[in-house]
Amino acid sequence: MLDPKILKKDIDLIVKNLDKKKFHLDKDLFLNLDSNRKDIIAETESLQSKKNILSKEIGFLKSKGEGAENLTSEVELINLSLKDKKELLDISEVKFRDFLLNVPNILDKNVPSGNSEKDNKIIKFSKDKDLEKLNKVNFSDHSEIGKALKLYDSDTASNISGSRFSLLFGSLAQLHRALGSFMIDTHINEHKYTEVNVPLIVNSKSLVGTGQLPKFKDDLFEIKNKDDFFLIPTAEVPLTNIFKDKVLSEDDLPIMYASLSTCFRSEAGSYGKDTKGLIRQHQFDKVELVNAVNPDSSEESLNTLISHAEKILDLLCLPYRKILLCSGDTGFSSSITYDLEVWMPSQNSYREISSCSNFKDFQSRRMNIKYKNKLTKKKEYIHTLNGSGLAVGRTLAAIIENFQNDNGDIEIPEILRPYMNNMKFIKSHK
RNA sequence: GGAGAGAUGGCUGAGUGGUCGAAAGCGGCACCCUGCUAAGGUGUUAUACGGGUAACUGUAUCGAGGGUUCGAAUCCCUCUCUCUCCGCCA
Numbered sequence: 476m477l478d479p480k481i482l483k484k485d486i487d488l489i490v491k492n493l494d495k496k497k498f499h500l501d502k503d504l505f506l507n508l509d510s511n512r513k514d515i516i517a518e519t520e521s522l523q524s525k526k527n528i529l530s531k532e533i534g535f536l537k538s539k540g541e542g543a544e545n546l547t548s549e550v551e552l553i554n555l556s557l558k559d560k561k562e563l564l565d566i567s568e569v570k571f572r573d574f575l576l577n578v579p580n581i582l583d584k585n586v587p588s589g590n591s592e593k594d595n596k597i598i599k600f601s602k603d604k605d606l607e608k609l610n611k612v613n614f615s616d617h618s619e620i621g622k623a624l625k626l627y628d629s630d631t632a633s634n635i636s637g638s639r640f641s642l643l644f645g646s647l648a649q650l651h652r653a654l655g656s657f658m659i660d661t662h663i664n665e666h667k668y669t670e671v672n673v674p675l676i677v678n679s680k681s682l683v684g685t686g687q688l689p690k691f692k693d694d695l696f697e698i699k700n701k702d703d704f705f706l707i708p709t710a711e712v713p714l715t716n717i718f719k720d721k722v723l724s725e726d727d728l729p730i731m732y733a734s735l736s737t738c739f740r741s742e743a744g745s746y747g748k749d750t751k752g753l754i755r756q757h758q759f760d761k762v763e764l765v766n767a768v769n770p771d772s773s774e775e776s777l778n779t780l781i782s783h784a785e786k787i788l789d790l791l792c793l794p795y796r797k798i799l800l801c802s803g804d805t806g807f808s809s810s811i812t813y814d815l816e817v818w819m820p821s822q823n824s825y826r827e828i829s830s831c832s833n834f835k836d837f838q839s840r841r842m843n844i845k846y847k848n849k850l851t852k853k854k855e856y857i858h859t860l861n862g863s864g865l866a867v868g869r870t871l872a873a874i875i876e877n878f879q880n881d882n883g884d885i886e887i888p889e890i891l892r893p894y895m896n897n898m899k900f901i902k903s904h905k
Numbered sequence: 906g907g908a909g910a911g912a913u914g915g916c917u918g919a920g921u922g923g924u925c926g927a928a929a930g931c932g933g934c935a936c937c938c939u940g941c942u943a944a945g946g947u948g949u950u951a952u953a954c955g956g957g958u959a960a961c962u963g964u965a966u967c968g969a970g971g972g973u974u975c976g977a978a979u980c981c982c983u984c985u986c987u988c989u990c991c992g993c994c995a
Contacts, residue, residue, distance in 0.1 A: 513954095513955070516954070516955055516964085517955065517956080517963095519964080520954095520955065520956095520963060520964045520965085521963080521964090523963085523964060523965085524963060524964070526975080526976090527963095527964090527976085529975070529976090530923075530975055530976040531923070531924080531976080532975095533923085533975050533976070534922095534923035534924080534975085534976065535923080535924080537923080537975095538923075538924090543975075546975070547975045548975085549975085550975040550976080551975070553975095554975085722915080852934085854952085
């Protein structure tokens with residue numbers, strides 16, 4: 476949520492900024508809502524004030540044993556018009572807040588202008604990009620490889636659940652589990668995150684806090700027989716909401732939480748896209764990194780956060796590139812987003828495997844997360860950031876495709892072998 | 906799922922219809938004092954939204970929402986959450 480005061484003050488600048496995000500901010504509507512609300516507040520409060528004064532006087536008179544019928548009937552009259560005013564006020568407050576909740580975050584000055592992913596800016600390629608490997612022999616899709624090994628089955632999964640679900644068997648299931656463990660272990664041990672085990676079901680308030688609601692309800696799975704339960708689309712939601720309504724001490728910042736969790740997305744509107752394999756599932760595992768930081772250091776924190784995600788790709792020796800998303804591709808809540816994209820040989824392209832964003836005070840304003848600033852002695856909004864470190868299913872897919880040998884076996888990246896009983900290859904399941 | 910108890914400021918905890926944004930203690934902050942020194946004293950200490958250059962001022966907030974009343978932390982209703990006991994259960 477944007478600060479309504481700043482929005483009003485810099486409205487023309489903000490309209491321009493959000494224009495680049497392909498959001499049209501209705502300036503007149505906002506100014507109207509704002510002044511309308513203020514007028515009603517003023518009227519309501521002056522009535523309320525009158526009422527308070529009179530009521531006190533009645534109390535005073537009665538304590539002296541005197542009658543106060545005149546005053547009582549006067550207050551009754553005030554109450555009548557107050558009731559109408561309060562109804563108007565409620566309506567106007569709700570409209571005002573709804574408006575604000577639907578306005579996206581403003582873009583960081585470093586975000587390049589652009590409309591679609593074509594305008595995203597490539598920042599760098601991974602060091603050990605193995606071109607020989609990239610151009611190698613076999614371009615089988617990971618799902619084909621998995622099926623050939625008899626360790627992957629989407630047909631049976633769709634009987635059990637429906638489309639966009641998978642079954643993994645044997646050493647492929649083990650590799651999947653190893654990946655999750657390796658990632659979270661690395662962040663805990665090397666990057667000093669605190670591991671958190673989170674609820675996979677959250678209420679709508681939490682989703683409003685992080686920005687999935689009210690605008691993106693269609694992307695979520697809602698639980699039908701229970702009021703106000705949603706499956707999390709990412710652990711970002713519970714992790715960031717840990718801080719909701721808290722005032723943190725400046726000394727505690729930054730707070731770094733990491734969680735390996737299952738995520739659920741309805742993938743509405745992506746019919747026909749990535750229908751094969753593990754790339755776009757209704758259910759997938761992901762390690763999520765969330766930082767709560769001092770506003771002064773959020774830019775630096777984003778770079779560090781990205782390096783944490785990159786570290787995983789480096790350790791796995793997967794080829795990737797780092798992308799700065801253009802204005803049109805940057806998400807609703809984000810001010811600036813970098814993606815990491817892993818090389819997928821079968822698609823001859825890079826695919827998103829991590830998305831790291833600085834939300835600045837957009838989420839903390841929605842969630843009311845503050846810290847006590849030692850210098851100003853005021854409570855101020857913190858900055859929140861998050862990133863995937865990494866999406867486990869997509870990483871598994873990338874490993875299958877990038878580490879496939881000519882004979883069809885999959886070589887297990889060295890760093891994962893301790894998690895796999897020192898197994899070196901995944902061979903076909905007989 | 907059944908039975909009961911509860912939810913008050915950063916924390917503990919008083920407060921059952923008016924002068925209560927709320928006693929007291931702890932904690933925090935500021936200043937002062939000092940041969941009782943891991944001490945003492947004094948003051949101060951919430952948030953949001955209005956109005957005002959400002960000093961300041963108005964309104965709201967005692968889990969949430971509704972109701973009774975001229976007036977609600979206090980009475981009534983609904984909901985949420987927490988705790989205790991019973992049942993069930995990974």
